[in-house]
Amino acid sequence: MPSPAVNYKTIADSVATLLFPRAEVVLYDLPKQKTVHIANSISKRKIGDDWALEKIGGDVVDSNGGLNCWPPS
Numbered sequence: 001m002p003s004p005a006v007n008y009k010t011i012a013d014s015v016a017t018l019l020f021p022r023a024e025v026v027l028y029d030l031p032k033q034k035t036v037h038i039a040n041s042i043s044k045r046k047i048g049d050d051w052a053l054e055k056i057g058g059d060v061v062d063s064n065g066g067l068n069c070w071p072p073s
Contacts (some may be wrong), residue, residue: 010035016040 016039019025027037028051035049036042 009039012037012039 008027008028012027016023016025021038021042023040024045025039026045028034029036034050035045035047035051038047039044050056
């Protein structure tokens with residue numbers, strides 16, 4: 001049985017294919033805050049990069065490591 005991560009990568013690849021060439025789909029490891037998969041890479045991101053959401057602004061991560069609603073209010 002494939003790992004759940006394989007399913008998310010397949011979904012990301014499918015979404016990127018549907019929206020090509022206008023979208024990049026990125027999967028993150030939330031606890032590690034690292035990039036784990038990039039579909040249709042159009043940015044300079046690489047696997048293993050920090051997720052860099054803090055550069056966007058707002059409080060995107062709650063105290064339990066989960067994502068808050070976006071956009072921040």
